[in-house]
Structures are given as C-alpha cells and as structure tokens.
Amino acid sequence: xxxxxxxxxxxxxxxxxxxxxxxxxxxxxxxxxxxxxxxxxxxxxxxxxxxxxxxxxxxxxxxxxxxxxxxxxxxxxxxxxxxxxxxxxxxxxxxxxxxxxxxxxxxxxxxxxxxxxxxxxxxxxxxxxxxxxx
Amino acid sequence: xxxxxxxxxxxxxxxxxxxxxxxxxxxxxxxxxxxxxxxxxxxxxxxxxxxxxxxxxxxxxxxxxxxxxxxxxxx
Numbered sequence: 001x002x003x004x005x006x007x008x009x010x011x012x013x014x015x016x017x018x019x020x021x022x023x024x025x026x027x028x029x030x031x032x033x034x035x036x037x038x039x040x041x042x043x044x045x046x047x048x049x050x051x052x053x054x055x056x057x058x059x060x061x062x063x064x065x066x067x068x069x070x071x072x073x074x075x076x077x078x079x080x081x082x083x084x085x086x087x088x089x090x091x092x093x094x095x096x097x098x099x100x101x102x103x104x105x106x107x108x109x110x111x112x113x114x115x116x117x118x119x120x121x122x123x124x125x126x127x128x129x130x131x132x133x134x
Numbered sequence: 135x136x137x138x139x140x141x142x143x144x145x146x147x148x149x150x151x152x153x154x155x156x157x158x159x160x161x162x163x164x165x166x167x168x169x170x171x172x173x174x175x176x177x178x179x180x181x182x183x184x185x186x187x188x189x190x191x192x193x194x195x196x197x198x199x200x201x202x203x204x205x206x207x208x209x
Contacts, residue, residue, distance in 0.1 A: 074147050
C-alpha cells in the first residue's frame with residue numbers, strides 16, 4: 001500500500017488554501033496517497049469558483065500576492081486544484097460544517113466527497129503523515 | 135552524462151519541478167535516464183528525496199552556479 005498523507009484544513013484564507021495543495025500535490029507526485037479534509041471555514045475553499053483572500057486586513061493585498069506569484073511562475077489556486085485532481089488527491093467536506101455554513105453538495109467542486117469525522121479518522125489512523133492546517 | 139530525455143524545469147518554483155518530474159516519468163520506460171534541469175534551490179534536496187521515496191535511482195547530480203542538473207534512472 002502507498003504511504004498515506006492526511007491533512008485537516010480549518011481556515012479559508014489564501015495561505016491556508018495554498019499550503020495543503022502545495023503539500024498534497026508534492027506528496028501525490030512522490031507516490032503518496034493524499035486525503036484532505038476541509039472543515040469549518042476551510043470548507044469554503046471547496047466552493048466552485050472561489051478566490052481565496054489573505055487573512056484579515058491583508059485581504060486588500062491579495063491581488064499583489066497573486067501577481068507576484070504569476071511573475072514567479074507559481075500556479076494559482078485554480079490551477080493547483082486542477083493539478084491536485086489530475087494527481088488523484090482526495091478532497092473531503094465535513095458534513096457538519098456543511099450544515100453549519102449552509103453549503104450544499106452542489107456548491108462544491110466536482111469530485112468532493114462529503115465525510116464525517118469517523119471515516120476521516122479511520123483513514124488518518126493508518127496514515128504515515130498527518131497535518132493540521134488552521 | 136548520457137541521457138535519453140531532458141526535462142527543463144528552470145524558472146519553476148517548488149513544488150512544480152517535482153510535479154512535472156512525476157508526470158514525465160510516467161511516459162518513460164524502465165532503464166531510461168532522465169536529465170532534469172532546475173534552478174529552484176529547494177530542488178537540490180527535493181529531487182533526491184523524491185527518488186528515495188519513489189525508488190527511481192539518482193545516478194548523477196551536478197551544480198553549475200544557480201543551475202542544478204539531476205540524472206535519474208527510471209526503475
């Protein structure tokens with residue numbers, strides 16, 4: 001069985017959006033099986049067409065950051081998501097957070113699976129690496 | 135060093151060289167040697183780690199100023 005890598009993402013800001021994708025896409029490229037569980041404010045990162053912003057007052061500088069990333073050839077959030085799907089990264093939405101934030105399955109990007117905490121913990125229990133991003 | 139294919143990942147930042155490397159390797163046959171060019175400093179240790187994890191053999195690694203050259207034999 002491939003080494004497994006699990007992450008929990010609980011915040012929806014730009015940095016919390018990019019980090020799990022950078023780590024996840026790298027891990028998948030290294031042949032690892034990757035599972036990312038989005039909960040609380042992290043959930044909005046799975047909504048279709050989302051453009052994450054920097055946290056707090058920094059949000060006004062998001063455009064500058066995005067431009068700088070383009071200059072450095074760093075893929076943007078949308079491209080990273082596409083890449084993650086091609087690499088077989090698994091995305092999960094926390095079922096409770098969906099009810100809490102009024103998010104429907106149809107709001108979420110294609111391929112997202114709705115999961116409860118037990119199933120995710122079942123995956124994480126047999127995982128070589130687990131990270132909490134929040 | 136002899137090589138069958140070159141992947142030019144210059145100008146790409148972490149993790150793109152690794153992601154492209156993984157993609158490229160899927161197209162290659164066992165025993166072929168891939169030359170990877172990268173100029174992201176992270177690549178210096180990322181590429182050997184990737185080889186270690188995936189089982190492909192690092193048969194050569196060179197540094198010329200800011201440029202890194204890696205030679206990887208496909209398993």
